[in-house]
Structures are given as C-alpha cells and as structure tokens.
Amino acid sequence: MPSLKELSKKKELLSGGQRLCAGCGASIIVRQILMAAEDPLVISCATGCLEVATTIYPFSAWRIPFIHCAFENSASTLSGAEAAYRSLKRQGKIDRTIKFIAFGGDGGTYDIGLQALSGVLERGHNLLYVCYDNGAYMNTGIQRSSATPQGAATTTSPVGKAIPEGKQRPRKDLTQIVVAHDSPYVAQANPAYYNDLIKKVQKALNTEGPTFINILSPCPRGWRYESSQSIQIAKLATLTGFWPLYEVENGKYRITYRPKKRRPFREWLESQGRFKHLLSEKNKGIVERLEREVEEKENKLLALAGETPSSA
Amino acid sequence: MGKIVGLTGDETAAEAMRQINPDVLAAYPITPQTEIVQNFSQFVANGVVSTEMIRVESEHSAMSACIGAAASGARAMTATSANGLALMWEICYIAASYRLPIVMPLVNRALSGPINIHCDHSDSMGARDSGWIQLYSENCQEIYDNLIQAIRIAEDKEVLLPVMVTLDGFIISHAMERVEILEDEKVTEFIGEYKNPYSLLDVDNPVTWGPLDLYDYYFEHKRQQIEAIEKAGEVIQRVGKEFKEISGRSYELMENYRLEGADLVIVAAGSTAGTVKAVVNQLREEGVKAGLLKIRAFRPFPVREVSQALKNAKAVAILDRSVSFGAEGGPIFLEIRSALFEEAKRVPVVNYIYGLGGRDIGIDEIKAVYKNLERIAQTKKIEKLVGYLGLRE
Amino acid sequence: MKEKGWKEIPLGGLILEAGNAEKYATGGWRTYRPVRDEKKCNDCLLCWVYCPDSSIIVEEAKIKGFDYEHCKGCGICSAQCPKDAIEMVEETKFVLQEKGEQ
Ligand code: SF4
Ligand code: SF4
Numbered sequence: 001m002p003s004l005k006e007l008s009k010k011k012e013l014l015s016g017g018q019r020l021c022a023g024c025g026a027s028i029i030v031r032q033i034l035m036a037a038e039d040p041l042v043i044s045c046a047t048g049c050l051e052v053a054t055t056i057y058p059f060s061a062w063r064i065p066f067i068h069c070a071f072e073n074s075a076s077t078l079s080g081a082e083a084a085y086r087s088l089k090r091q092g093k094i095d096r097t098i099k100f101i102a103f104g105g106d107g108g109t110y111d112i113g114l115q116a117l118s119g120v121l122e123r124g125h126n127l128l129y130v131c132y133d134n135g136a137y138m139n140t141g142i143q144r145s146s147a148t149p150q151g152a153a154t155t156t157s158p159v160g161k162a163i164p165e166g167k168q169r170p171r172k173d174l175t176q177i178v179v180a181h182d183s184p185y186v187a188q189a190n191p192a193y194y195n196d197l198i199k200k201v202q203k204a205l206n207t208e209g210p211t212f213i214n215i216l217s218p219c220p221r222g223w224r225y226e227s228s229q230s231i232q233i234a235k236l237a238t239l240t241g242f243w244p245l246y247e248v249e250n251g252k253y254r255i256t257y258r259p260k261k262r263r264p265f266r267e268w269l270e271s272q273g274r275f276k277h278l279l280s281e282k283n284k285g286i287v288e289r290l291e292r293e294v295e296e297k298e299n300k301l302l303a304l305a306g307e308t309p310s311s312a
Numbered sequence: 313m314g315k316i317v318g319l320t321g322d323e324t325a326a327e328a329m330r331q332i333n334p335d336v337l338a339a340y341p342i343t344p345q346t347e348i349v350q351n352f353s354q355f356v357a358n359g360v361v362s363t364e365m366i367r368v369e370s371e372h373s374a375m376s377a378c379i380g381a382a383a384s385g386a387r388a389m390t391a392t393s394a395n396g397l398a399l400m401w402e403i404c405y406i407a408a409s410y411r412l413p414i415v416m417p418l419v420n421r422a423l424s425g426p427i428n429i430h431c432d433h434s435d436s437m438g439a440r441d442s443g444w445i446q447l448y449s450e451n452c453q454e455i456y457d458n459l460i461q462a463i464r465i466a467e468d469k470e471v472l473l474p475v476m477v478t479l480d481g482f483i484i485s486h487a488m489e490r491v492e493i494l495e496d497e498k499v500t501e502f503i504g505e506y507k508n509p510y511s512l513l514d515v516d517n518p519v520t521w522g523p524l525d526l527y528d529y530y531f532e533h534k535r536q537q538i539e540a541i542e543k544a545g546e547v548i549q550r551v552g553k554e555f556k557e558i559s560g561r562s563y564e565l566m567e568n569y570r571l572e573g574a575d576l577v578i579v580a581a582g583s584t585a586g587t588v589k590a591v592v593n594q595l596r597e598e599g600v601k602a603g604l605l606k607i608r609a610f611r612p613f614p615v616r617e618v619s620q621a622l623k624n625a626k627a628v629a630i631l632d633r634s635v636s637f638g639a640e641g642g643p644i645f646l647e648i649r650s651a652l653f654e655e656a657k658r659v660p661v662v663n664y665i666y667g668l669g670g671r672d673i674g675i676d677e678i679k680a681v682y683k684n685l686e687r688i689a690q691t692k693k694i695e696k697l698v699g700y701l702g703l704r705e
Numbered sequence: 706m707k708e709k710g711w712k713e714i715p716l717g718g719l720i721l722e723a724g725n726a727e728k729y730a731t732g733g734w735r736t737y738r739p740v741r742d743e744k745k746c747n748d749c750l751l752c753w754v755y756c757p758d759s760s761i762i763v764e765e766a767k768i769k770g771f772d773y774e775h776c777k778g779c780g781i782c783s784a785q786c787p788k789d790a791i792e793m794v795e796e797t798k799f800v801l802q803e804k805g806e807q
Binding site for chain 1: 714729734753785
C-alpha cells in the first residue's frame with residue numbers, strides 16, 4: 001500500500017461543502033476509497049445520507065462521474081453502466097480502463113436493495129459494491145434496519161416499558177450472504193483502520209468480477225456520541241469483536257486484523273447513547289447474551305479462517 | 313427492397329430490436345412479452361448483435377440498468393408487460409426526468425388483480441403521466457415501424473425522452489401476420505448513432521446525475537420536460553415523413569380512417585382499430601357515413617389534431633380498453649372530451665369501456681356502437697355517457 | 706446566488722460542474738475551530754486521512770492548514786492527532802478577536 005504521504009499527493013476527489021453531519025463516517029470512508037483507486041472511477045449511490053448530502057442541486061461534491069437513481073437500485077443502475085462500458089469497449093468506441101463502485105447504506109443494501117445486489121453478484125458484473133453500514137435508516141431519522149444491532153434504540157425500535165431492550169432481533173449478517181454468492185472478493189472494513197481499508201479496496205478493484213466490501217460507518221447522530229469520537233468508536237467496534245476485519249478471497253477466509261486480546265463487549269455498548277438503556281440492572285441478561293453471541297461469532301469466524309479460538 | 317415475412321408481434325418486435333442492435337438490453341421475462349426476450353437472447357447467442365444483454369432479476373432492475381447504460385452513452389432497450397411495468401414504475405419516472413432516450417416495447421396486458429395475462433391497456437394508461445412518449449400499434453407492421461421510428465424520436469436532441477411502443481398482448485403479440493422488414497443497413501442508417509452529450513464514461517468531463525432537487529429547481533426541471541414532450545409532437549411527424557421515404561409507409565400522430573365527411577366516428581387505439589376499420593368499410597358500403605380516428609401518439613396527446621378531426625362529426629364514441637376508477641370515463645375519453653371543449657360547436661361524445669382482461673371485441677359490438685351513434689346523431693340526446701361493451705349484467 | 710430559469714439550466718437535473726459543492730460554505734456550522742501547533746505537528750497526516758470534510762490542506766505531504774470555509778469543527782482531527790497538536794478552540798473567541806481587531 002502506498003504511504004499516506006504518497007496518497008496525499010493525489011487529487012482530492014470529494015470536495016468540501018458536502019452537507020453530511022459533522023463527524024460523519026460516510027465521507028471518511030468515501031475519501032479513503034477514492035484515495036485507494038488507481039484508475040478512473042464511475043460511481044453510483046443509493047438514496048441516503050451520502051447521496052443526499054453530497055449532491056444537493058445545483059451543487060455536487062463529486063469530482064468524478066456520479067449517478068444516483070433511487071433507493072434500492074444502486075447495484076442495478078451501476079450494472080447498466082458497467083454493461084455499457086463492456087459493450088462500447090467491445091465495439092471499439094472507448095479504450096480507457098474504468099472501474100465501477102456502487103455505494104449504498106445499510107438500508108439501501110441489507111434491506112430494500114438486497115435483491116438488486118444479489119442480481120448483480122450472480123450476473124458477475126465487474127464492479128465493487130460498498131455498503132457503508134451505520135446500522136439504521138439515518139437519513140430519515142434513525143429508524144431500525146436489518147443491520148441495526150440487537151439492543152439498539154432507534155426511532156422505530158424505541159425503549160419502553162413493554163420493550164425495555166430496544167431492537168429485539170439480531171442483525172442480519174450481510175457479509176456472509178454475499179460470501180454465499182461465491183463472489184471472488186468479499187471483505188469487512190473499518191475507516192479507523194484506513195490501511196486495511198485501502199488495501200481491501202485496491203484488492204477488490206483489481207479483482208475481476210463482482211466484489212463487495214461492508215464498511216462500518218460511525219454515525220454521531222444515530223449512535224449518540226460526540227462527533228469527535230467517530231474514529232475511536234469505530235476502532236472499539238473492531239477491538240470488542242462487534243466488527244471483525246476479514247476478507248474472503250475466492251472462498252478463503254483471512255482475518256486481516258486481530259486484536260491481541262479482545263476488549264470487553266461492554267465497552268462498545270458503553271460508548272454510545274443508543275445502548276445506554278442496556279446498562280441498567282434489568283437488561284443485564286440481555287447484555288450477557290449479547291456478549292456470548294459476539295464470542296460465538298468470533299469463534300466461528302476464527303474457525304473459518306483456520307485460527308485458534310479466542311480464550312477471552 | 314426489404315423482405316416480406318410472417319411474424320408474430322413479439323417476433324416482430326425482436327426483429328426490429330435485432331436491427332436496432334442496441335448497445336445494452338436489460339430485460340426480464342413476463343407473459344406475453346416473453347418471446348421478445350427469448351428471441352433476442354437467441355440473437356445474442358448466435359452473435360448477430362453486438363448488444364450486451366443483462367438478464368436482470370426483476371423489471372425494476374431492468375429499467376435501472378437501462379438508466380445506468382443510457383447515462384453512459386449507450387443505446388439501451390428493455391421490454392415488458394403489465395405487472396412488470398408496474399414494478400418498474402418508480403424508475404420509469406426517473407428515466408424520463410433524467411432525459412434518457414430508452415425505447416421499450418410494452419406488450420399490453422391487464423394489471424393484477426386478480427391476476428390476468430391477457431390484453432387491456434391498464435398498464436400503459438396507468439403510466440401516462442410518467443413522462444414517457446407513448447405510441448400505440450394496431451398490428452405487427454406498426455410495431456416494427458414504430459420501434460424503428462421510436463429510436464429517432466427518443467434520441468432527437470429537442471426531445472431526449474423515453475418511448476414506449478405498445479402492442480396488444482396475445483391479440484398481436486402472438487398472432488402471425490405479414491410484415492415487411494427493411495434491409496438491415498437501411499435501418500442502421502435511419503437510426504444513426506446514439507450520442508448523448510453527457511456520459512458517465514466520459515471520465516475527463518465528470519457530471520453528476522440524479523441530485524437531490526428541492527423546491528428551488530425541481531419545478532424548473534419539470535417545465536423542461538413539458539417542453540420536450542410538447543416538441544415531441546413535431547418530431548414524431550417529422551420522423552414519420554422521413555420514415556416514409558425509406559419504407560413507403562407514412563405515419564402521423566394519429567390515423568384518420570375514412571374521416572372525410574364522416575358523421576359517426578369511433579376513436580380507438582391498438583388492435584381494435586383494425587376491427588373498427590372492417591366495420592367502417594361495411595357501413596360505408598351501406599351508405600352510412602362512418603369513420604375511425606385511430607390514436608397512435610397518446611403521449612404527447614395531439615389535442616389540436618384530434619379536435620380538428622372530430623369537430624364536424626355528428627356523434628363520436630371513444631373506446632377505452634382501461635378504466636380510470638372513479639373518473640367519468642376512460643383515459644382516452646377524458647382527453648378527447650377535454651380537447652373538444654374549445655370547439656365552437658358541441659360534438660356529442662360517448663365512452664365505451666371494453667375488452668378488460670382480454671375480453672374479446674367483435675364486429676357486432678362495434679356495429680352496435682355505430683348504431684348508437686346514429687341514434688345520438690338523430691335525437692341529439694345521450695342516454696348513457698359511459699357504457700360497457702361485452703360485459704354481462 | 707440568483708436562481709436560474711428553466712431555459713438556463715442543463716437538462717435532466719444534471720450538474721455539469723463536478724465538485725462545485727466547494728462553493729457552498731459549511732464552515733458556519735462550527736462551534737469549535739481546530740487550531741494546529743506547528744511545533745508539535747510531525748506531518749503524520751492522520752488528521753488528513755480521517756477528516757470527513759476534506760478540510761485539511763496538504764501540500765507536498767505537509768500540513769498547510771485548515772480549510773475553514775468547509776471544516777465543520779467535528780474535532781476528529783484533534784482527537785486523532787498522536788502529537789496532541791490540534792486544539793479545538795471555541796469559535797466565539799475568534800468572533801470576539803475579529804471584533805476587537807476592527
Ligand atoms: S495528526 Fe497531528 S501530528 Fe499528524 S499531521 Fe495532523 S496535526 Fe500533524
Ligand atoms: S474539525 Fe473535523 S472537519 Fe474540521 S478539519 Fe478537523 S476533522 Fe476536518
């Protein structure tokens with residue numbers, strides 16, 4: 001991977017003046033991805049925070065070709081652009097090498113856009129799909145999605161007398177769903193580990209076929225924390241086992257960063273207001289269950305990667 | 313010259329698409345459009361087209377992929393029917409508002425529910441406000457001719473709008489007819505190259521498509537669309553004239569069939585126009601001054617041409633193969649009645665809803681309509697404004 | 706900015722001027738302003754790689770300062786700086802300072 005010094009000499013492809021909240025993880029992710037790319041890019045984006053805030057007419061923060069079509073079709077819209085590229089290239093009408101990246105939030109990817117994503121993976125388009133996962137429908141005001149972690153309070157999974165724990169169901173493991181499509185490259189990344197993220201993006205862009213990276217996107221508004229804490233909290237997600245960093249290359253699992261000793265899962269819960277209610281005495285059982293589940297998941301992943309289970 | 317062949321409506325559409333040879337085709341199979349996709353797949357398998365074909369997992373993705381392709385400077389096509397159109401609804405509006413000249417045969421079929429696979433116009437009529445140009449076809453020849461002209465109309469720089477070319481499900485899509493096919497080179501030359509001034513693949517001149525467009529500019533963008541679809545009227549006529557030069561067949565916004573001196577006029581769209589023509593011919597022989605106004609372009613709707621054609625009639629019946637629930641009459645009726653409002657002399661007009669879910673319509677029913685028009689012309693009285701043809705009480 | 710009429714804008718909602726969002730100032734969102742101590746900074750560029758608003762100006766791999774037109778004052782740069790070189794200072798201080806200068 002090139003050093004930060006080298007990367008800093010490249011042209012900044014996402015301008016300032018976009019209107020994401022202060023401290024939003026989405027644009028940190030986008031900036032790191034655009035730094036990583038070596039070839040010209042065409043971008044598509046699902047409706048959501050990133051799209052809305054970067055392209056408010058008549059302003060666009062994108063210094064590269066960009067298309068937004070609707071909420072559920074970032075993948076299929078880009079598949080049309082990629083097919084056009086292949087067609088025109090075959091006909092000798094263009095000769096450039098161009099890479100394609102589709103963005104979608106968790107709502108646009110785990111939920112409403114899952115079918116379009118699945119179609120693109122199955123058809124084998126040569127593009128990278130990036131899900132920036134902030135764990136809820138943040139753009140419309142923090143409603144739960146199937147990526148919302150169990151126990152999180154959102155505006156549609158609020159805490160109340162009858163339901164003291166917030167969201168009652170565990171989150172969907174989208175990364176595993178994509179792995180099941182036999183995509184040549186699938187990974188999970190985290191902007192706090194920019195090195196790891198940039199490497200993964202470069203790998204994905206240099207892989208023929210449909211590739212996918214699920215990236216944790218810290219959200220100060222929805223997760224309820226101070227905007228300056230975005231990177232610390234994102235780090236904590238990986239250190240506590242909530243967001244393991246791994247890749248699956250042609251079916252082969254590899255943990256790309258393994259903390260020496262996993263930090264207690266409680267620290268992750270304590271760092272954000274959306275979990276505050278879980279720390280009360282009456283939700284003790286739930287927290288214990290979540291801790292157990294994280295450990296089970298971690299061990300499962302370690303086994304897949306052929307590593308020794310955690311003793312924590 | 314071209315060649316004369318026997319083809320079904322779906323085969324005809326596929327044949328026209330082979331000659332158009334789009335850069336990208338994204339489609340999902342649905343009855344009764346299926347044969348279009350199947351035949352085109354065979355063209356791809358045989359290597360006779362240079363199209364990149366995307367076998368999408370839904371019509372929603374079909375239209376989305378067409379948008380991505382058309383915004384990348386590719387000529388993009390799809391085809392669908394009924395529920396397929398309904399599923400791509402959201403994206404149809406986006407295609408029109410992004411000004412992408414996508415061309416799509418629509419094999420007309422009743423919308424669910426209950427589910428039905430046969431012809432009516434509820435699918436296309438429901439999409440009449442989506443910003444697409446709509447051309448209705450009476451028979452296989454018109455499907456062929458309309459599709460080829462549609463490329464030119466859609467891509468005209470004063471227009472830049474998507475076009476749907478409709479054909480009646482099963483009645484035309486699965487009926488074998490005699491069709492005259494032009495030489496491949498003639499079609500290639502007629503349609504020319506697709507050149508969008510802006511393309512996603514033009515990486516040196518990056519543009520942004522599909523921003524968040526709020527109250528400060530959305531209205532202005534809609535006004536541009538209004539302008540474009542109005543201009544489309546002239547372009548449809550101009551392209552029709554040019555098409556005559558290569559085919560000998562001429563096309564207008566609508567077809568006036570024996571309208572000179574006609575007192576009793578039926579207005580129809582699609583295959584039913586053919587049945588009406590047969591009845592008009594019979595009645596004319598019997599001395600009845602019957603005529604037909606066939607709608608070809610429903611969007612843009614040729615208001616002035618239609619009122620001009622109908623203003624001297626003594627009674628007019630409008631046949632609608634779809635319902636606008638809760639409105640007084642079907643979509644074509646509502647347009648025409650409103651168009652005639654500007655005429656100094658009041659023309660009596662009635663509406664018949666017919667053929668829903670593929671219910672057959674025959675010579676006898678059409679004759680009964682002319683009979684009723686005769687009565688209205690004589691008595692100057694309309695007993696029933698909206699009636700139903702071929703419905704059991 | 707004067708809003709344009711329908712005949713003056715590109716078709717289809719297209720934005721032809723890529724990256725023109727830089728003309729939109731988000732600096733006014735700030736309540737705290739990042740201020741760097743050049744003596745402490747070792748140009749590791751961590752603040753640059755984590756800034757969500759492309760607001761850390763780097764030239765020749767060296768920090769040149771902040772783009773206060775766009776910096777929203779999130780404080781990530783300050784929190785991530787390993788050298789403790791970035792301090793978040795209340796904006797009101799600068800307002801008072803500017804007033805005093807006038
Ligand atoms: S993070 Fe701190 S030390 Fe590193 S470049 Fe930025 S200000 Fe300088
Ligand atoms: S305060 Fe936030 S927006 Fe401003 S320069 Fe630092 S990281 Fe960037």
